[in-house]
Amino acid sequence: LTPGLRYDQFALTDDSQLSPSLGATYRWTDTTLLRGVASTGFRRPYISDGVSNPDLSPEEITSYQLGLETTALSLGRIKATLFTSQTKDLWYWGDDYITRNGGDMESYGYELELATASFHHLSGRASFTSAYNDYDQDVPRESGEQYSGKLAILYDNPELLTAELFGVYTWWSENHL
Numbered sequence: 378l379t380p381g382l383r384y385d386q387f388a389l390t391d392d393s394q395l396s397p398s399l400g401a402t403y404r405w406t407d408t409t410l411l412r413g414v415a416s417t418g419f420r421r422p423y424i425s426d427g428v429s430n431p432d433l434s435p436e437e438i439t440s441y442q443l444g445l446e447t448t449a450l451s452l453g454r455i456k457a458t459l460f461t462s463q464t465k466d467l468w469y470w471g472d473d474y475i476t477r478n479g480g481d482m483e484s485y486g487y488e489l490e491l492a493t494a495s496f497h498h499l500s501g502r503a504s505f506t507s508a509y510n511d512y513d514q515d516v517p518r519e520s521g522e523q524y525s526g527k528l529a530i531l532y533d534n535p536e537l538l539t540a541e542l543f544g545v546y547t548w549w550s551e552n553h554l
C-alpha cells in the first residue's frame with residue numbers, strides 16, 4: 378500500500394488545496410502484478426485565465442485505476458489498465474472567449490501497452506488508449522470518444538548512446554476542445 382498526501386499553498390491567491398491518494402500493488406505471481414489507485418487532484422487556472430475571470434475556480438478531479446502488468450511472456454511486458462475519473466467545475470470557453478466554470482465530466486476507458494525485451498540494446502513499445510468523455514448538460518461540449526496510439530523504438534546503450542524514435546496519433550471528437 379502506498380498512501381499519498383499533497384498540500385499546495387498558492388502565493389498569488391492565498392488558496393490552498395489538499396490532494397490525498399492511495400495505491401496498492403499485489404504480486405499475483407512471480408511475473409504478474411495487480412495494481413489499483415484512487416486519488417483526488419485539481420487543476421489551477423492559468424494566470425491569463427485568472428486575469429480575464431478572477432472568479433474561475435480550480436477543476437477538481439477524482440480518479441480510479443485498476444491494472445494488470447505481466448512479464449510472463451519472454452518477449453517483453455504487457456500492461457492493461459482500466460480507468461475512470463470525475464471532473465467537477467469543468468472549464469470551458471464562453472462565447473466571449475473567457476474561461477468559465479460549469480458542469481461536470483465523467484471519463485472512462487482503458488490503456489494497453491506492450492514493451493519488447495531488449496535485443497542488442499534495441500527494444501520497442503506500442504500503446505493504445507481509448508477514453509470516453511461524458512459531459513453533463515451544463516457543459517457546451519458534446520460527449521464523445523478520444524483515442525491515441527504510440528509506437529516507439531528505443532536504442533539504449535549507456536556506454537555509447539541512448540535514443541528514442543516515436544510517433545503518436547491522437548483523435549479527438551471535433552467538439553472536444
